[in-house]
Amino acid sequence: MSPTSEVVLPPPQIGPRRLIAVDIAASVNLLGTLSKYLGLVALFPALVALWYHEPVWPFLAAGAITSGFGLALERISPGSASSVGAREGFLVVSLTWLLAAGFGSLPYLFVGGEQLGRPLDAYFEAMSGFTTTGATVVTDFDALSHSLAMWRQFTQWLGGLGIIVLALAVLPRLRVGGRQLLESELPGPEVDQLGERIRQTVRRLWVLYVSLTALEVAILALIGWTGLDDRMNLFEAVAHAFTTMPTGGFSTQAGSIGAFAAVTQWVVVGFMVIAGLNYALLFRSFARRRPGLAFRDEESRLYAILLVAASAVLITELATKAIEGSEAPLRNGVFQAVAIMTGTGYATVDFAAWPTLALMTLVLLMFVGGAAGSTTGSVKVMRHLLVGRMLRRELTQTLRPEVVMPIRLSGIVVDERTLRAIVSFVLLYVGLFVVGAGVIAVDAAVQGPDVLPIDAISAAAATLGNVGPAAGPAGPLDSYAPFSDVSSATMIALMWLGRLEVLPIIVLLTRSYWRA
Amino acid sequence: MKVFIIGAGQVGSTVVDALHGEHELTVLDTELSRLSAIAYRYDVATFEGDGTSRRDLAQAGVGTADLVIACTSRNEVNLVAGMFARREAPKAKTIIRTSEIEYVDLWREGQLDVDFVVCPELETAHAISRIIGVPAARQTDVFAEGQVQIVEFDVEEGASAELAGVPLRHAQFPRDSKVMAIIRKNEMTLPGGDDVIEPGSRVVVIGSPRAAKEWSALLVPGDAAVQDVVIFGAGRVGSAIARVLLDQRIGVRMIEASRERALAAAETFSKVRVYNATGLEADFLERERIGLAQAAIFAMRDDARNLYAASLARVHGVPFTIAVAHDAVSLAAFDQAGIDVAVNPRAVTAEEIVRFAHDPRTQQVAMLEGNRYEVLDVTTRDSSRYIGAKFRDMPVHGAMIGAIVRNGSAIFPHGDDVLEIGDRVIVFTEASNAPWVIEAL
Numbered sequence: 018m019s020p021t022s023e024v025v026l027p028p029p030q031i032g033p034r035r036l037i038a039v040d041i042a043a044s045v046n047l048l049g050t051l052s053k054y055l056g057l058v059a060l061f062p063a064l065v066a067l068w069y070h071e072p073v074w075p076f077l078a079a080g081a082i083t084s085g086f087g088l089a090l091e092r093i094s095p096g097s098a099s100s101v102g103a104r105e106g107f108l109v110v111s112l113t114w115l116l117a118a119g120f121g122s123l124p125y126l127f128v129g130g131e132q133l134g135r136p137l138d139a140y141f142e143a144m145s146g147f148t149t150t151g152a153t154v155v156t157d158f159d160a161l162s163h164s165l166a167m168w169r170q171f172t173q174w175l176g177g178l179g180i181i182v183l184a185l186a187v188l189p190r191l192r193v194g195g196r197q198l199l200e201s202e203l204p205g206p207e208v209d210q211l212g213e214r215i216r217q218t219v220r221r222l223w224v225l226y227v228s229l230t231a232l233e234v235a236i237l238a239l240i241g242w243t244g245l246d247d248r249m250n251l252f253e254a255v256a257h258a259f260t261t262m263p264t265g266g267f268s269t270q271a272g273s274i275g276a277f278a279a280v281t282q283w284v285v286v287g288f289m290v291i292a293g294l295n296y297a298l299l300f301r302s303f304a305r306r307r308p309g310l311a312f313r314d315e316e317s318r319l320y321a322i323l324l325v326a327a328s329a330v331l332i333t334e335l336a337t338k339a340i341e342g343s344e345a346p347l348r349n350g351v352f353q354a355v356a357i358m359t360g361t362g363y364a365t366v367d368f369a370a371w372p373t374l375a376l377m378t379l380v381l382l383m384f385v386g387g388a389a390g391s392t393t394g395s396v397k398v399m400r401h402l403l404v405g406r407m408l409r410r411e412l413t414q415t416l417r418p419e420v421v422m423p424i425r426l427s428g429i430v431v432d433e434r435t436l437r438a439i440v441s442f443v444l445l446y447v448g449l450f451v452v453g454a455g456v457i458a459v460d461a462a463v464q465g466p467d468v469l470p471i472d473a474i475s476a477a478a479a480t481l482g483n484v485g486p487a488a489g490p491a492g493p494l495d496s497y498a499p500f501s502d503v504s505s506a507t508m509i510a511l512m513w514l515g516r517l518e519v520l521p522i523i524v525l526l527t528r529s530y531w532r533a
Numbered sequence: 534m535k536v537f538i539i540g541a542g543q544v545g546s547t548v549v550d551a552l553h554g555e556h557e558l559t560v561l562d563t564e565l566s567r568l569s570a571i572a573y574r575y576d577v578a579t580f581e582g583d584g585t586s587r588r589d590l591a592q593a594g595v596g597t598a599d600l601v602i603a604c605t606s607r608n609e610v611n612l613v614a615g616m617f618a619r620r621e622a623p624k625a626k627t628i629i630r631t632s633e634i635e636y637v638d639l640w641r642e643g644q645l646d647v648d649f650v651v652c653p654e655l656e657t658a659h660a661i662s663r664i665i666g667v668p669a670a671r672q673t674d675v676f677a678e679g680q681v682q683i684v685e686f687d688v689e690e691g692a693s694a695e696l697a698g699v700p701l702r703h704a705q706f707p708r709d710s711k712v713m714a715i716i717r718k719n720e721m722t723l724p725g726g727d728d729v730i731e732p733g734s735r736v737v738v739i740g741s742p743r744a745a746k747e748w749s750a751l752l753v754p755g756d757a758a759v760q761d762v763v764i765f766g767a768g769r770v771g772s773a774i775a776r777v778l779l780d781q782r783i784g785v786r787m788i789e790a791s792r793e794r795a796l797a798a799a800e801t802f803s804k805v806r807v808y809n810a811t812g813l814e815a816d817f818l819e820r821e822r823i824g825l826a827q828a829a830i831f832a833m834r835d836d837a838r839n840l841y842a843a844s845l846a847r848v849h850g851v852p853f854t855i856a857v858a859h860d861a862v863s864l865a866a867f868d869q870a871g872i873d874v875a876v877n878p879r880a881v882t883a884e885e886i887v888r889f890a891h892d893p894r895t896q897q898v899a900m901l902e903g904n905r906y907e908v909l910d911v912t913t914r915d916s917s918r919y920i921g922a923k924f925r926d927m928p929v930h931g932a933m934i935g936a937i938v939r940n941g942s943a944i945f946p947h948g949d950d951v952l953e954i955g956d957r958v959i960v961f962t963e964a965s966n967a968p969w970v971i972e973a974l
């Protein structure tokens with residue numbers, strides 16, 4: 018083109034004002050893709066059904082519906098998944114769990130019978146599964162077919178896989194609730210391409226998760242095979258390994274782990290403790306054969322201390338009072354402390370029948386959780402540690418305003434933005450708990466069931482913290498079935514919020530999220 | 534020896550002052566005024582040019598130098614000059630000055646192609662940590678990998694009667710130590726058995742680090758080991774001091790006026806309590822009980838501030854004050870104001886450089902009383918006429934052997950000991966006698 022020739026620019030085309038700046042089409046597209054693949058996992062319960070000569074169609078239908086829905090979503094949304102940024106990430110993450118729970122509820126709707134057939138109950142059970150909570154509306158466990166029982170367990174195990182991605186790859190990038198701290202701890206060599214690095218990291222941690230599950234299956238099956246526990250068999254071994262590693266807590270038995278022999282209970286305790294550790298740290302300790310790493314980590318140390326202290330309190334209470342489980346205070350005390358603190362929610366005794374003091378201990382433990390980067394829910398030990406250090410700093414600075422005190426975790430300085438994120442997380446978490454407990458208490462007063470304040474409090478804490486069983490009617494040997502629909506819906510929301518670390522969902526409620 | 538000095542600032546001129554008598558010096562600087570000040574006082578060649586220009590360096594004759602010292606105040610200039618000097622004069626030794634401890638570490642790891650790196654901040658920190666170790670000392674230095682310490686003490690009223698006021702032959706010294714010199718009113722004596730240490734004089738003592746501490750305790754009774762120090766200023770000098778003191782398990786608090794630097798210091802040193810304050814408010818000093826510290830070090834950038842803060846700290850009860858004097862002129866003012874010890878980073882750096890510039894047999898040199906006296910660390914030659922001589926038979930003029938290092942361990946010789954080939958000798962002498970002493974050994 019010669020310099021003299023005139024360039025004719027097209028007139029600017031200014032479209033109408035766009036109110037919503039979030040790329041919804043791209044988000045829906047990604048959600049469709051996820052849904053498409055999620056449908057495939059229904060093949061596993063289908064195989065179980067085939068093996069036990071039970072109807073296969075509920076699972077195949079659920080899978081087909083989910084995959085078909087995914088394909089349809091992909092079709093209708095013109096956006097491509099690659100244009101999903103951090104902003105869309107909040108939306109996708111929040112919707113993924115809603116969608117997964119929807120998918121999970123389909124088999125219950127089809128063959129759940131009276132106890133799971135109602136849509137809200139089915140959705141409650143599925144949400145409890147995918148969030149690895151372990152709260153159940155099932156009352157008659159013998160009525161569940163093998164395949165449907167296994168499906169319940171399997172949803173928790175799948176939830177665990179999802180949480181690993183969520184906790185170690187997604188939330189740190191969304192800078193949620195101080196999660197960015199974990200970003201520096203991701204295992205593996207530094208690969209230039211960020212996406213490649215995350216994919217590799219997630220794959221490695223999945224391998225660890227699957228290996229630990231396989232190990233637990235092997236040990237439990239061995240216990241059953243050698244006759245140490247006559248109720249244990251391969252089916253039960255798989256079913257319970259599926260809900261131990263994600264700290265879920267669903268069981269095939271009405272008596273939870275209490276239905277099995279003492280040796281089985283101790284093995285489960287061991288795996289619950291491991292499941293509450295930071296997976297990234299666990300991976301490095303294994304991969305580099307340096308178990309010392311876990312002991313030098315301040316969060317893991319506090320986690321261990323809290324477990325020991327909680328066990329000690331419960332053992333004392335069991336040993337000194339004639340309450341449920343007093344016949345074996347050591348085993349029941351340790352088991353219940355570990356099960357509740359890690360948010361697994363298994364039970365060996367009906368702790369709902371404990372006096373208020375012992376019950377309060379358990380409710381407090383529901384707010385602890387495991388290490389950040391584990392599959393546990395709740396506040397998590399790292400946040401407790403850092404909030405504690407911030408409080409100590411505030412106290413020091415009240416007396417000595419000039420003192421400069423950076424806050425460290427395992428020797429590394431934590432930046433102030435991260436600390437602020439942690440404080441806002443804790444505030445939101447406590448706020449949600451209060452609101453949730455209030456709604457449940459008021460609703461119970463209006464519509465039943467007959468609950469004490471501590472029961473409403475524990476139910477809110479147990480669902481928000483993804484623990485599972487609570488006190489009163491929601492005890493470990495009972496179920497959440499008696500609660501009214503309003504309470505159930507509230508608890509579904511609490512499980513969902515708790516699992517996604519609150520902030521990604523709350524962010525969606527702000528105007529600034531949607532606007533340019 | 535031909536010495537080529539790049540940079541005629543405070544370090545450069547101190548180096549020139551120490552080396553001009555015995556060596557052939559060329560000084561290069563970008564500023565004519567600084568060069569002419571040096572040319573006016575000393576008989577040295579000066580050249581106006583840029584240390585980062587290879588052409589300037591070549592024209593100034595760096596190629597014929599035996600030793601190149603790059604001691605401008607800028608790291609980059611020194612690094613580049615050192616690199617070009619290595620090319621122009623491959624056989625010459627090169628010394629560069631740096632303000633980053635990182636470069637010192639790099640050099641120790643063999644990553645920097647120079648023969649020696651001096652860091653004023655680090656040298657200052659070491660000087661101060663030695664003083665902290667022996668609180669009664671005016672000045673102190675260590676030799677032979679820390680086995681031998683030389684300390685200059687003020688003898689005051691109240692010194693132990695075992696030492697002061699009696700002829701040396703009857704005095705009770707700590708083991709493994711020796712009096713090298715007694716200084717009265719600017720007059721130095723190399724003491725014999727009849728000499729007396731009197732209050733009001735100064736003594737230079739050589740001995741093991743343990744003996745040095747015992748001397749300190751005898752001369753200033755009641756002084757305990759310093760365990761709690763407050764450092765004013767968390768800049769490069771302050772941080773270097775904190776690092777060195779923390780290594781010796783001494784408790785450190787720091788006061789820094791700039792919020793960013795305070796935060797950086799707090800992040801670097803997890804065991805240090807850092808205050809974001811000027812350190813000049815009586816209110817703050819009172820509230821934080823700064824007066825309870827055993828010692829305070831003033832390492833802020835401004836001498837006047839250091840002086841005022843030190844006076845204020847003394848008022849609040851800090852018994853032992855050490856201040857950094859960036860300008861040599863401030864030393865007298867600090868002394869006058871009652872600050873216990875003043876350290877000039879540039880003088881310390883120059884001393885370190887001069888050590889290197891001496892005879893290759895001379896491993897280390899310390900300077901006392903400005904540049905009047907030197908302590909040399911010399912390895913004896915085979916042909917030295919003192920080999921095999923007993924110490925009691927050696928001539929007593931102008932120099933005194935304080936210690937010898939034989940097979941890696943220090944000996945504090947008595948009259949019957951004999952000098953052997955290959956002994957490293959630590960000898961005290963007047964600066965003007967130094968070349969002669971080195972020659973004789």
